[in-house]
Amino acid sequence: MSHPTPSPVTPSAAAPPAQREQLLTFFVRGQEFGIEILRVRELQSWVEPTPIPQAPQWLKGVINLRGEIVPISDLRERLGFEGLAYGPLTVVVVIRVFASGRDRTLGLVVDAMSEVLTIEGVQPAPQLTGGDRPWARGIARTEKGLITLLDVDALFADLGSTQD
Amino acid sequence: MESYLDEVRAGRRQPTHEATAVLLRGVDLLKRLVESPDVPLAQERQALEAALARLDQVVGPPWRFTFTPPHGLLAVGPDPLKLLAGLRALGPVQLTCDTSRLPTLATYEPLTPYLSWEATIDGAVARDRVEALFDWVDGGWSLTRQEEAAPSAAAAQTAPTPSSGAATQTIRVPVDKLDQLMNMVGELVITQSMLGEVDPARALAQPRIAKISEGLAQLARNTRHLQESVMRLRSQPLSIVFGRLPRTVHALCEQLGKRVTLQVTGEATELDKTVVERLGDPLVHLVRNCVDHGIEAPGERLAAGKPEAGTLSISSFTRGKDVYIEIEDDGRGLDEAAILAKARERGLVEPTAELSSAAIAQLIFLPGLSTARQVTDVSGRGVGMDVVRQNVRSLGGEIAITSTPKRGTKFTLRLPLTLAIMEGQLVRIGRRHYVIPLLCIVESIQPDWSLLQPCGHHQGYRMRGELIPVVDLPARLERLSGDNRHCLMVVVETDRGRVGLLVNELLSQQQVVVKSLEQNYGVVSGLAGATILGDGSVSLILEPNALHDADRLAA
Numbered sequence: 249m250s251h252p253t254p255s256p257v258t259p260s261a262a263a264p265p266a267q268r269e270q271l272l273t274f275f276v277r278g279q280e281f282g283i284e285i286l287r288v289r290e291l292q293s294w295v296e297p298t299p300i301p302q303a304p305q306w307l308k309g310v311i312n313l314r315g316e317i318v319p320i321s322d323l324r325e326r327l328g329f330e331g332l333a334y335g336p337l338t339v340v341v342v343i344r345v346f347a348s349g350r351d352r353t354l355g356l357v358v359d360a361m362s363e364v365l366t367i368e369g370v371q372p373a374p375q376l377t378g379g380d381r382p383w384a385r386g387i388a389r390t391e392k393g394l395i396t397l398l399d400v401d402a403l404f405a406d407l408g409s410t411q412d
Numbered sequence: 413m414e415s416y417l418d419e420v421r422a423g424r425r426q427p428t429h430e431a432t433a434v435l436l437r438g439v440d441l442l443k444r445l446v447e448s449p450d451v452p453l454a455q456e457r458q459a460l461e462a463a464l465a466r467l468d469q470v471v472g473p474p475w476r477f478t479f480t481p482p483h484g485l486l487a488v489g490p491d492p493l494k495l496l497a498g499l500r501a502l503g504p505v506q507l508t509c510d511t512s513r514l515p516t517l518a519t520y521e522p523l524t525p526y527l528s529w530e531a532t533i534d535g536a537v538a539r540d541r542v543e544a545l546f547d548w549v550d551g552g553w554s555l556t557r558q559e560e561a562a563p564s565a566a567a568a569q570t571a572p573t574p575s576s577g578a579a580t581q582t583i584r585v586p587v588d589k590l591d592q593l594m595n596m597v598g599e600l601v602i603t604q605s606m607l608g609e610v611d612p613a614r615a616l617a618q619p620r621i622a623k624i625s626e627g628l629a630q631l632a633r634n635t636r637h638l639q640e641s642v643m644r645l646r647s648q649p650l651s652i653v654f655g656r657l658p659r660t661v662h663a664l665c666e667q668l669g670k671r672v673t674l675q676v677t678g679e680a681t682e683l684d685k686t687v688v689e690r691l692g693d694p695l696v697h698l699v700r701n702c703v704d705h706g707i708e709a710p711g712e713r714l715a716a717g718k719p720e721a722g723t724l725s726i727s728s729f730t731r732g733k734d735v736y737i738e739i740e741d742d743g744r745g746l747d748e749a750a751i752l753a754k755a756r757e758r759g760l761v762e763p764t765a766e767l768s769s770a771a772i773a774q775l776i777f778l779p780g781l782s783t784a785r786q787v788t789d790v791s792g793r794g795v796g797m798d799v800v801r802q803n804v805r806s807l808g809g810e811i812a813i814t815s816t817p818k819r820g821t822k823f824t825l826r827l828p829l830t831l832a833i834m835e836g837q838l839v840r841i842g843r844r845h846y847v848i849p850l851l852c853i854v855e856s857i858q859p860d861w862s863l864l865q866p867c868g869h870h871q872g873y874r875m876r877g878e879l880i881p882v883v884d885l886p887a888r889l890e891r892l893s894g895d896n897r898h899c900l901m902v903v904v905e906t907d908r909g910r911v912g913l914l915v916n917e918l919l920s921q922q923q924v925v926v927k928s929l930e931q932n933y934g935v936v937s938g939l940a941g942a943t944i945l946g947d948g949s950v951s952l953i954l955e956p957n958a959l960h961d962a963d964r965l966a967a
Contacts, residue, residue: 408934
């Protein structure tokens with residue numbers, strides 16, 4: 249389903265890629281991903297969500313986050329991979345996303361947390377942007393390897409309007 | 413315009429129909445001028461000025477004019493006699509001259525005016541024409557409507573009383589702060605229901621712990637009071653929407669050539685802000701309907717032995733946890749034959765079915781049914797009562813209609829005081845808990861499975877002669893197929909008749925705090941929202957109107 253969403257003006261879209269940024273990084277399928285630290289509201293351990301009818305496979309349901317109903321998305325499945333079994337050690341990163349016209353709170357299930365780091369010189373990822381991976385907004389090189397920066401707004405642009 | 417209103421307020425003039433129309437047009441013009449000062453509206457302005465001038469002419473008692481030429485007028489100003497002659501030229505004038513101050517000839521000074529005049533000028537003469545005439549005269553004259561003194565003195569005495577009585581102290585609070593407070597109270601309600609779940613018989617058997625049970629009861633009471641107070645903070649009087657109605661009715665009467673007296677009572681009744689805001693359109697629609705369809709043209713009314721002007725009364729009152737709004741006209745009532753014919757034509761009713769008056773009245777809430785013979789600007793486009801009912805239902809309310817031929821029609825709206833908290837029936841479907849709004853539940857039964865029969869694509873259940881569709885919620889929501897012999901059936905009322913919902917177990921009835929799924933996710937058809945149960949888990953609230961569609965809600 250598509251709908252006319254005004255292109256979101258958020259820190260991620262506005263910041264030129266080659267700047268100093270603080271990232272929270274985590275692993276999904278052995279690959280390290282990062283998102284701007286200012287997007288992160290909190291980290292949660294796994295609570296079984298209440299499934300929502302008609303929701304896409306990657307949307308696991310909703311949880312109660314201090315009185316607020318927050319949807320939980322499996323990042324593995326959202327990126328098109330097979331999901332993992334959830335357990336007490338499964339981590340949920342609660343982030344802010346601009347989707348379908350307004351700011352929303354969303355929980356992201358990731359395989360494991362990595363670290364908080366400040367990086368300089370994020371390179372755009374031309375080979376990844378466009379086509380099937382609009383959610384990669386750049387690549388950061390560190391001593392340990394490459395970190396893919398997630399554009400969560402693009403990744404979840406259709407949140408709530410996707411129905412199987 | 414203001415001067416006219418001023419005079420009406422002081423009781424010197426009776427507002428007439430025509431005058432009201434002119435004033436409303438004036439307000440419209442002013443609004444447009446304020447919104448877009450650059451747009452040339454010269455034509456409208458001229459028309460309005462003409463209308464206003466007419467307003468001044470048509471109404472009003474005679475003017476009382478006094479003129480005592482000030483000192484020195486004769487030296488510098490115009491000839492008083494010419495002024496008076498000009499006055500005569502404006503219209504019928506009765507002029508008397510006061511010569512009492514005239515001195516003897518010995519002391520007479522030629523340049524001192526001794527005479528004064530009193531005149532009664534016809535009421536139709538516009539004030540500004542007299543003013544223009546005496547523009548050059550510096551004081552010494554006055555122009556007032558006759559009989560002014562008495563009413564204004566009376567008005568001065570009575571006026572201050574209501575305003576001082578109504579002065580309550582207020583404070584402005586942003587709505588989101590109130591919502592935060594409401595959220596916290598919601599949490600408290602949840603906590604309280606959590607504590608209430610503790611089995612008192614088992615856990616509180618010992619006398620020492622009996623105190624806890626007492627405390628719980630008190631907590632329940634306090635929570636309820638707190639909840640009510642916070643709700644009241646968010647509430648607004650219905651006068652906000654009722655205030656729009658006289659205007660609507662007036663405009664419609666002008667357009668349709670009807671005469672309607674609008675009586676509004678109970679506009680102080682308070683409702684949740686959201687409800688009040690979303691009530692405007694349905695109410696206006698109902699009022700338009702009454703004026704357009706219900707109330708007859710003056711000639712027709714006289715022929716039927718009714719007063720020429722129809723009466724439309726709108727009243728509201730609170731009863732229990734609901735607010736009622738009644739809209740009643742004394743018009744011709746519903747044209748049952750026409751409705752039935754139309755419904756048959758559209759295939760909404762079996763051609764042979766006999767329907768009671770009440771059942772026919774219900775038909776007007778079906779989509780695509782309008783009885784107006786021709787499509788007018790006002791109504792009759794087939795988008796009508798079904799949308800009104802949908803709107804009212806989306807506010808958690810209900811609308812009913814009663815009609816007596818030739819005597820009138822009455823719409824009754826029942827609305828909840830707040831949208832944030834509702835009475836819910838907790839049910840178990842599979843291993844999860846869901847909430848069904850208590851308001852729409854008709855009954856819950858242990859179904860006799862022999863009465864189950866195929867009905868279209870799905871199952872139907874014969875209940876007291878009526879075949880109602882059955883929605884297998886365990887299969888639909890939790891993908892539990894197979895044996896549902898142990899299921900109970902909750903019969904709910906929806907837009908399109910009754911529906912039986914299969915559930916695994918009936919649990920408690922409780923107040924639930926409605927949380928939005930839309931805020932962070934989106935609209936899900938079949939769900940009215942979510943709530944948080946005593947154990948902190950999220951439970952989905954079903955929306956029976958959308959459940960009718962058996963294809964929806966596939967897990």
